[in-house]
Amino acid sequence: MKPSILCKIAARTAAVITLAAAAALAQNDGTEQNAIGRAGNFAITNARIVTVSGATIENGTVVIQNGKITAVGAGASIPGGVERIDGRGLSVFPGMIDAGTNMGLAEITLAVAGSVDLAETGPMNANTMGIKGIHPHSAHINVTRVNGITTVHSYPTGGTISGRSAIINLNGATPDEMAVVPVFGLMINFPRLGGGGFGGGGGGGFGGGGGQQADFNELVRRRDAAVEDLKKIFKNAENYLRAREAYSKDRTLGYVENDPKLEAMAPYLRGQQPVIFTAERERDIRAIAKFVADMKLKGIIVGGQEAWKAADDLKRNNIGVIYTNIYGLPVRADDPYDTLFEAPAKMKAAGVKFAIATGDVGPEVRDLPYHAGLAGAFGLSQEDALRSVTLTPAEILGVSDRMGSIEVGKMANIVVSDGHILEPRTNIKYVFINGRMLPLTSRHTRLFDAFKDRK
Amino acid sequence: MRHTISVTLLSIVLLTGLAFDAEAQGRNDDVLIKGATVMTAARGTLANTDILVRNGKITRIAQNIAAPAGVRTIDAGGKFVTPGIIDAHSHSMLDAINEGSFSVSSMTRVRDMLNPTDITIYRALAGGVTSSLLLHGSANSIGGQSITVKFKWGSPVEDYVVADAPPGIKFAMGENVRRTTQAPQPGQQLRYPRTRQGTIEVMRDAFLRARDYKQAWEDFRAKRTKVPPRRDLELEPIVEILEGKRLVHAHGYRSDEHLNLLQLADEFGFKIGTLQHALEAYKIAPEIAKRGTGVSIFADSWGYKLEAYDSIPYNGYILWKNGVNVSINSDSDERMRRLNLDAAKMMKYGGVPEEDSLKMITLNPAKQLGIDKRTGSIEVGKDGDLVIWNGHPFSAFSRVEATLIEGVTYFDRARDAQLRQDMAKEREALEKLEVNRPPGTGGTPPRVPTERVRGDRDHDEIGDGGIH
Numbered sequence: 001m002k003p004s005i006l007c008k009i010a011a012r013t014a015a016v017i018t019l020a021a022a023a024a025l026a027q028n029d030g031t032e033q034n035a036i037g038r039a040g041n042f043a044i045t046n047a048r049i050v051t052v053s054g055a056t057i058e059n060g061t062v063v064i065q066n067g068k069i070t071a072v073g074a075g076a077s078i079p080g081g082v083e084r085i086d087g088r089g090l091s092v093f094p095g096m097i098d099a100g101t102n103m104g105l106a107e108i109t110l111a112v113a114g115s116v117d118l119a120e121t122g123p124m125n126a127n128t129m130g131i132k133g134i135h136p137h138s139a140h141i142n143v144t145r146v147n148g149i150t151t152v153h154s155y156p157t158g159g160t161i162s163g164r165s166a167i168i169n170l171n172g173a174t175p176d177e178m179a180v181v182p183v184f185g186l187m188i189n190f191p192r193l194g195g196g197g198f199g200g201g202g203g204g205g206f207g208g209g210g211g212q213q214a215d216f217n218e219l220v221r222r223r224d225a226a227v228e229d230l231k232k233i234f235k236n237a238e239n240y241l242r243a244r245e246a247y248s249k250d251r252t253l254g255y256v257e258n259d260p261k262l263e264a265m266a267p268y269l270r271g272q273q274p275v276i277f278t279a280e281r282e283r284d285i286r287a288i289a290k291f292v293a294d295m296k297l298k299g300i301i302v303g304g305q306e307a308w309k310a311a312d313d314l315k316r317n318n319i320g321v322i323y324t325n326i327y328g329l330p331v332r333a334d335d336p337y338d339t340l341f342e343a344p345a346k347m348k349a350a351g352v353k354f355a356i357a358t359g360d361v362g363p364e365v366r367d368l369p370y371h372a373g374l375a376g377a378f379g380l381s382q383e384d385a386l387r388s389v390t391l392t393p394a395e396i397l398g399v400s401d402r403m404g405s406i407e408v409g410k411m412a413n414i415v416v417s418d419g420h421i422l423e424p425r426t427n428i429k430y431v432f433i434n435g436r437m438l439p440l441t442s443r444h445t446r447l448f449d450a451f452k453d454r455k
Numbered sequence: 456m457r458h459t460i461s462v463t464l465l466s467i468v469l470l471t472g473l474a475f476d477a478e479a480q481g482r483n484d485d486v487l488i489k490g491a492t493v494m495t496a497a498r499g500t501l502a503n504t505d506i507l508v509r510n511g512k513i514t515r516i517a518q519n520i521a522a523p524a525g526v527r528t529i530d531a532g533g534k535f536v537t538p539g540i541i542d543a544h545s546h547s548m549l550d551a552i553n554e555g556s557f558s559v560s561s562m563t564r565v566r567d568m569l570n571p572t573d574i575t576i577y578r579a580l581a582g583g584v585t586s587s588l589l590l591h592g593s594a595n596s597i598g599g600q601s602i603t604v605k606f607k608w609g610s611p612v613e614d615y616v617v618a619d620a621p622p623g624i625k626f627a628m629g630e631n632v633r634r635t636t637q638a639p640q641p642g643q644q645l646r647y648p649r650t651r652q653g654t655i656e657v658m659r660d661a662f663l664r665a666r667d668y669k670q671a672w673e674d675f676r677a678k679r680t681k682v683p684p685r686r687d688l689e690l691e692p693i694v695e696i697l698e699g700k701r702l703v704h705a706h707g708y709r710s711d712e713h714l715n716l717l718q719l720a721d722e723f724g725f726k727i728g729t730l731q732h733a734l735e736a737y738k739i740a741p742e743i744a745k746r747g748t749g750v751s752i753f754a755d756s757w758g759y760k761l762e763a764y765d766s767i768p769y770n771g772y773i774l775w776k777n778g779v780n781v782s783i784n785s786d787s788d789e790r791m792r793r794l795n796l797d798a799a800k801m802m803k804y805g806g807v808p809e810e811d812s813l814k815m816i817t818l819n820p821a822k823q824l825g826i827d828k829r830t831g832s833i834e835v836g837k838d839g840d841l842v843i844w845n846g847h848p849f850s851a852f853s854r855v856e857a858t859l860i861e862g863v864t865y866f867d868r869a870r871d872a873q874l875r876q877d878m879a880k881e882r883e884a885l886e887k888l889e890v891n892r893p894p895g896t897g898g899t900p901p902r903v904p905t906e907r908v909r910g911d912r913d914h915d916e917i918g919d920g921g922i923h
Contacts, residue, residue: 110760111636140758329789333574336875337581338854363758370796373851382852422851424799444757444767448805451738452773 036173037436041065043078044416044430047087052094052390053405062092064412067435072406085416090429093386093421094405095150095413098368099393100302100324100357103154103168104134104141109361118361119158124233127264128163130156131175131182140362142442145170147366148415150433151180153322153357153397155187155276155302160230162187164264165276167397169413171433180399185276185300186268190291191226193283194219227291234295237265274298274398280325282306289313300396304354305331308343311350320396321352323388324359326371338378344388345379355393356385373422385422411435484511484862487522488841491531494848496538496817497832499810506536508839511861516835529843534856537813537848538832539585539840540794543751543820544704544731544784547791548573548615552592554599558632558648559661561624562688563599565589571612575788580606580858580866582792583842586617588824590731591625593706596632596648596657598625600692601704603824605840608865621825623728624692626705628654628712629762636760655715662723665693702728702825704751708762710735717746729823731784734766740777749780749823753790754797755804771815772805782820799849809849838862 042064049057049072061078063071071077078084107115117133134154144152155165165185172178240262247253267273277288280303289310292299301307304321305328307314314321325340336342347354356372358365368389376385394404402411412435419426431438486508493501493516507515509526522528546552550568554560569589579587586605591598603620630636633649648654668691671684695701703720705727707713713730720727729749730736734757736743736750743750752774757766774781783798785791798816801807807815814832821831830838839862846853858866 108758108761108764111630112761139764143757327789327793329575329578334878337578337871364756367755370793370851373796374793376852377854385852424796424851425802425849427803444769447737447765447767448769448773451740452769452776454738455741 036177037171037433037438039067039436041079041082042085042432042435042437043082044085044087044090044092044414045078047416048091049406050091050093050386051406052387053407061087062406062414064414064432064435067412069406069408069410069412069414072408085430087416090416090418091420092406093148093415093417094390094403095415095431095433096148096368096389096421097151097153097355097393097397097404098144098149098357098360098365098389099153099322099355099397100359101152101154101365102157102361103144103152103170103365104136104138104362105130105154105156106361107135107138107140118156120156120163121158123159124161124261125156125159125163126161126186126237126262126268127260128156129166129183130154130163131166131168131179134166134168134175134178136172136175136178138362139443140365141170143363143444144366145431145433145438146428146440146442146445147369148417148421148428148431149365149368150413150415150431151399151403152365153184153393155185157187157189160189160191161233162189167399169433171436171438180402181397184397185274186265188230188275188277190277190279190284190288191223191230192279193223193281193287195223223287227287230291231295234265234269237262237269241266241269268297269295271296271298274300276300276302276322278302280305282309285310286313289317289319292317292319302357303359304347305340305343307352307354308346308350311347311352314352315350321347321354322357322393322396323347323354324357326356326374327358327367341374341378344375344385348380348384353392353396354388355396356388357393369422370424373424376422382420382422389422481525481527482510482862483864484839485509485523485526486839486859486862486864487520487526487528488531488536488843489520489528491534491536491843493833494535494537494810494813495833496810496813497834506833506839506841508841508859508862511839511863513833513835513837513839516833529857531843535844535847535853536833537583537795537842537844538817539830539842539858539860540583540816541782541820541824541826541831542579542584542587542785542791542794542816543729543782543823544786545579545587545589545788545791546592546786547575547579547587547589547788548604549589553594554591555594555646558595558646558654558657559597559689560591560595560599561597561661561690561692563591565591565600565602566616569602569604569612569615571608571610571615575791576606576608577866578788579791580608581855581868581871583795583844583848583855583858584791585840585842585858585860585865586821586824586826586830587791588623588704588820590623590704593625593627593629593631594634595625596627596654597661597693598627600624600701603826605860606865607860607863617826619826619829621702622692622695622700623702623704623824624696626658626703626716628705628707628716629709630760631706651709651712651715654712655719658716659719661690661693662697662719665690665697666723669694669697697723697725699725702823704729704731706731708732708734708760708766710738714739714742717742717748720746729782732763732786734763734770736779737767737770737773738765740774740779743774744777744779749782749819750774751782751784751820751823753786754783754800768800768804771801772807775801775807775811775815776805780819780822781815782823783815784820795844795848795853796851802849812849 044062049060060074061076105117120128151169153167156163164183167181167184168178243256247256268275275297279285299319302322304323305325307321328340330339358368372385372389376382391404394400403413412432414432416430417426417428488506493504505520507520548570550570554563590601601623603617604615607614632654648657674680675683727748729751731751733750755768757763771781794816798812801812818831821827830840841859843857844853845856856868
């Protein structure tokens with residue numbers, strides 16, 4: 001062998017080793033957008049433990065092993081070989097869950113269209129899955145998790161049937177590593193009273209320009225027609241599925257071609273997985289409740305400004321609400337100034353199951369705790385405010401067996417702080433996702449370090 | 456002797472008469488707030504302290520002040536009092552935001568389009584905001600003349616204007632000014648400038664023309680020329696900038712575009728009042744500090760546009776550390792209501808001390824707007840611009856109980872609850888009237904409420920006739 005070839009091989013190998021070493025270094029020094037954190041076994045001792053599911057433990061221990069919570073309590077025994085974290089003066093909370101985001105689907109929404117994957121074109125996109133568009137290395141992810149939000153529900157938008165949502169942990173180098181439930185709900189912008197026809201899920205109230213005031217009954221007629229169109233889709237999907245099933249049993253019936261859009265609807269129209277409707281007004285919410293009942297679906301509402309007014313319909317049909325309107329302005333000039341802050345307390349009083357969520361595209365999901373805090377300033381108890389961003393979203397999202405509270409057996413999604421996590425002055429000290437201790441670094445901490453001492 | 460006695464008797468009679476008069480009238484700008492934790496934003500926090508306001512001015516800050524006759528008392532035991540919040544960047548109560556036809560529209564005045572019926576004023580009061588700088592949008596490199604107002608809800612519009620506040624003017628740089636984020640309509644002419652380098656040239660050109668204009672008037676006044684120059688309403692406010700009589704509030708994001716403007720100001724010999732938004736200001740804190748220019752930022756917004764992608768929540772801390780006068784603004788009817796929590800975030804992101812954080816929404820913006828002699832902190836002699844909170848203002852669980860401007864209560868939560876009941880009764884009565892009966896009974900159908908969605912940040916998308 002010629003020495004030059006050997007040299008080349010050696011050089012290439014060296015280069016590969018160097019690259020690998022650099023990559024390994026990069027993964028753990030926080031410069032990656034989404035560092036995966038340090039696996040291990042941990043015990044947080046002498047801390048105040050806010051379990052959410054039960055009474056707060058004033059001075060206790062939480063043990064994390066193999067990604068799970070294995071012990072919680074004042075007298076919990078600490079296994080050998082675990083890394084101890086002194087929790088004196090600190091509090092332990094479940095990682096927060098934002099049930100209303102588009103996390104990972106858009107990096108910069110204004111004028112950087114190449115980074116925006118929010119809405120596919122066309123009115124009916126049941127087959128598209130948000131998890132296939134979520135960018136695991138979005139800068140929003142680390143920025144969010146360092147403030148104690150460990151899990152989010154992220155969904156596409158647009159059209160009438162926007163696609164299917166995902167429940168993801170804010171940790172993982174690939175979407176699969178992040179996914180808690182990779183394909184969760186079917187997102188539907190239900191035809192709104194005053195909105196466009198089928199396919200026109202967006203937009204605000206009626207009219208727009210001119211002085212032409214549409215007749216109210218006409219608006220109801222248009223909305224009902226659009227709902228009928230939506231029902232047809234469900235019925236088509238049901239017929240399609242039946243035909244496919246029949247064909248699979250009896251080939252003489254004739255081959256039914258695959259229709260991925262209708263195929264995707266199967267678990268939803270059969271009530272196995274939830275259909276998630278965006279709606280704000282009472283009339284629209286009641287129409288959705290009726291649709292859910294007529295079509296025998298499992299339903300969830302996202303938005304829910306006036307959900308408290310439709311409490312009876314929501315409760316009768318077991319529809320939970322993901323409330324995204326804390327940082328919103330009352331629609332009418334004569335609405336009480338705090339009507340949107342107060343809505344969670346009103347839903348609580350009416351017995352509606354609700355989570356408080358940001359409804360944000362990504363960069364401001366980290367403000368989730370302060371949305372809940374504001375609800376706590378206007379009638380919701382502090383306990384319920386905390387629950388609305390931990391256990392209740394877990395329940396609505398069907399993952400409360402795995403997260404949302406500090407209980408033995410649950411996934412170790414845990415936040416350690418020097419105060420109440422719903423308070424803006426509180427500092428987060430440790431974040432664990434799936435039992436991995438995450439570096440508290442992000443795009444923002446890197447830029448801070450780069451410029452804080454510039455003279 | 457008799458003369459003295461009669462004068463004394465007369466004085467006593469007169470004074471007693473006056474006292475009775477005051478008692479009978481009970482001036483609405485006299486108030487005694489008792490027993491609160493007072494966060495002065497200037498001289499620390501005082502426990503269990505009273506504040507006396509007479510004729511709209513703070514006259515005493517002490518413990519156990521006895522209520523003078525005729526002065527209403529607010530029991531603030533267990534509550535917190537702060538100065539009224541000052542939002543140094545708002546488009547509240549404005550009917551239009553941008554005169555988009557020219558890039559330089561310095562002749563336009565926000566003063567001409569104030570709408571005192573805008574409900575956002577009331578909502579701002581409910582969030583503790585008492586004063587604001589009202590600005591044009593950011594569609595223009597030089598937008599127009601701004602105004603400082605106090606949110607005296609229910610008053611005639613003239614009463615809102617803070618008459619002795621120094622005049623201001625809005626400048627803007629960056630993405631919004633270039634108008635490149637919106638596709639041009641067919642047939643629409645592209646407006647210059649389309650680049651950052653073009654933007655600074657537009658500004659430079661305006662200052663050169665203003666300098667020439669100023670010189671022409673000086674020549675005329677010195678009788679070197681006989682014919683007066685034609686008055687130019689576009690250039691006059693820019694001459695005022697050159698003469699240090701008008702404060703420039705310049706919207707921008709990227710650190711390099713701030714430097715463009717700061718260096719332009721150096722060239723023409725004036726100081727920029729504030730850099731607005733300035734979410735990358737942390738990268739050039741020493742340069743800003745050196746010139747004594749103030750900065751007015753969002754607490755932590757980022758990522759919504761490319762020029763905000765390097766924004767960090769530690770911006771306020773780094774600027775503060777470098778001695779820059781920093782204020783936190785909202786540029787949003789929605790966010791204006793929770794500026795207290797934005798200030799609280801400064802303690803978290805970097806560790807700005809409590810009073811310095813509070814100053815960022817009170818005394819610091821007051822200084823930036825040139826109204827700090829009369830407001831921005833709780834000190835004897837200043838206006839009674841006060842907010843009463845039911846808990847620490849930096850707690851998410853706290854809310855505003857009352858907001859006072861110059862001693863007059865403009866928002867009171869208890870009164871608000873009563874007003875809601877009154878309005879509900881009025882609504883009921885109105886709905887009984889014939890014309891509002893539902894369809895089918897011969898009346899006009901009710902209007903479906905329109906969602907009034909206003910663009911928040913940077914406000915250049917506000918509907919003002921099509922040219923954005």
